[in-house]
Amino acid sequence: MTEIVCRCEDITEEDILDAIDQGYTTLEEIKRVLRCGMGPCQGRTCIPLITRIVARKTGKSLAEVSRPTTRPPLQPLPLSVFAGEEE
Amino acid sequence: MREEADVVVIGGGVTGCGIAYNLAKKGLTDVIVLERQVPCVGASGRCGGGIRQQFTTDANITLAMESVRLFEQLSVELDTDIEYEQGGYLIIAYEDEVDQFKRNVRLQNSLGLESRFITPEEAREIVPLLNIDPIAGATFCQTDGHANPFRVVHGYARKAQKMGVEISKFTAVTGIVVEDGQIRAVKTDKGTIKTNTVVNAAGAYSRDIASMVGVSLPNKPYRHEILVTEPVEHVLDPMVISFKTGVYFSQQKHGPIIGGIGDPEEPSSYNISASLRFMKRMARTVVELVPAFGHLNVLRQWAGLYDVTPDAQPVLGWTEGVDQFCQANGYSGHGFMIAPKVTELIAELIVDGKPSMPIDDLNLKRFEGEITGEAYVVG
Known part of the structure; x- marks a missing residue:
């Protein structure tokens, strides 16, 4: 059975487990290798799911799996919104 | 972690992993790379991925041209698609830049680089969405381009590991033991x-790191910010940059526009937080050049550090006073693009005692005398 965990980049649970087997044991590395968390959802959908997979596979608690930095903007916004404002 | 190694490389970015790979390729595999966090977490993983040869010093132009030759075969060599594209670099020229840019093109041409000065109309043929009203021309070099820095760094790292190199993540250097200069x-x-x-x-x-052994580097850290938009259909071939405004942007292979803008008021610091000031300056500059990009949704902004030297050229090679202490830093914002050649030369220096191309002019010693620098720094 194939379970998609990252809908922006079409990444399955199997892809995550493979990455961990290759030594990419942190969310920071998985993000860089598979682009999870870098698509339009910015990790809202996928990061909690992947955190669980990493915790289960590496035997850590959820709290021990550090999460990538949340970046602004909080929601996608058009460039024209920022271009239009005065200093 | 091993307790002994022929070579210890400090830093798991494109330079550290590239040097480890090139050392192993030359047969020196008893190498360990020490990375404080995980590979590619610093500037290598935060940069725009641009690969440019249009510089203004012989050293930078030559290192960049040699690196392009290596980038062209790197996907095959590293068994990974580095998402390399040669869509060119279009450098916007404003009225007061035209004469200097024409001189720069002549220097680049004399070194064998096929860059050329083009009219605003020709620039619009290359970038149909470009607003040419404010520009006086551009320089263009088709063999410039961009690649995915994550793929390059991980590619070097994986291949090096397969040959016996150890990459030790979450390992911070706390000191270097030196006795009698050794x-x-x-x-x-x-x-x-x-x-x-x-x-x-x-x-x-x-x-x-250098100060741990009493060596003083003139390098200074500067924050540079960058953003990425949602992925859209392919609309932009080259990287577009301007030295006057400090802006650069390109479209990555999977669709997003990625770019940044330098800030002349940015002080030297280790700050890597994201600012609204950047977002506004970037948005205004990009939308003026490509009005259609006003519709693009910004997904994310972040920052990284340029390691800037007084002449904007890297510090490479051995260090006076400490034997076998090799510098490979000070890239001043263009480390990724010259990494393939630089890392090969450093490996040659260590294994053969002599690199195949002289790098003496880039030694730390040069800062003792008069300095002539690279004028083309962007972002």
Whole structure:
């Protein structure tokens, strides 16, 4: 059975487990290798799911799996919104 | 972690991993790369991925041209698609830049680089969405381009590991043991590694590493910010940049526009937080050049550190006063693009005692005399 965990980049649970087997044991590395968390959802959908997979596979608690930095903007916004404002 | 190594490389970015790979390729595999966090977490993983040869010093132009030759075969060599594209670099010329840019093109041409000065109309043929009203022309070089820095760094790292190199993540260097000018060991928070050769490839933190053995690097860290938009259909072939405004942007292979803008008021610091000031300056500059990009949704902004030297050229090679202490830092914002050649030359220096291309002009010693620098720094 194939379970998609990252809908922006079409990444399955199997892809995550493979990455961990290759030594990419942190969310920071998985993000860089598979682009999870870098698509339009910015990790809202996928990061909690992947955190669980990493915790289960590496035997850590959820709290021990550090999460990538949340970046602004909080929601996608058009460039024209920022271009239009005065200093 | 091993307790002894022929070479200890400090820093798991494109330079550190590239040097480890090139050392292993030359048969020197007893190498350990020490990375404080995970590979590609610093400037290498935060940069725009641009690969440019249009510089203004012989050293930078030559290193970049040689690197392009290596980038062209790197996907095959590293068994990974580095998402390399040669869509060119279009450097916007404003009225008061035209004469200087024409002189720069002549220097680049004399070194064999096929860059050329083009009219605003020709620029619009290359970038149909470009607003040419404010511009007086551009320079263009088709063989410039961009690649995915994550793929390149991980590609170097994986291949090096397969050949026997160890990459030790979450390992911070706490000291370097030197006796009578000879390196004896590197101390880390995970233990001590006996060695007599150390490569300092710690990016903006290289000056801290050097100061551990009393060597003073003139490098200074500067925050540079960058953003990425949602992925859209392919609309932009080249990287578009301007030295006047400091802006650069390109479209990555999977669709997003990625770019940044330098800030002349940015002080030297290790700050890597994201600012609204950047977002506004970037948005205004990009939308003026490509009005259609006003519709693009910004997904994310972040920052990284340039490791800037007084002449904007890297610090490469051995260090006076400490034997077998090799510098590979000070890239001043263009480390990724010259990494393939630089890392090969450093490996040659260590294994053969002599690189295939002279790098003496880039030695730390040069800062003792008069300095003539690279004028083309962007972002």
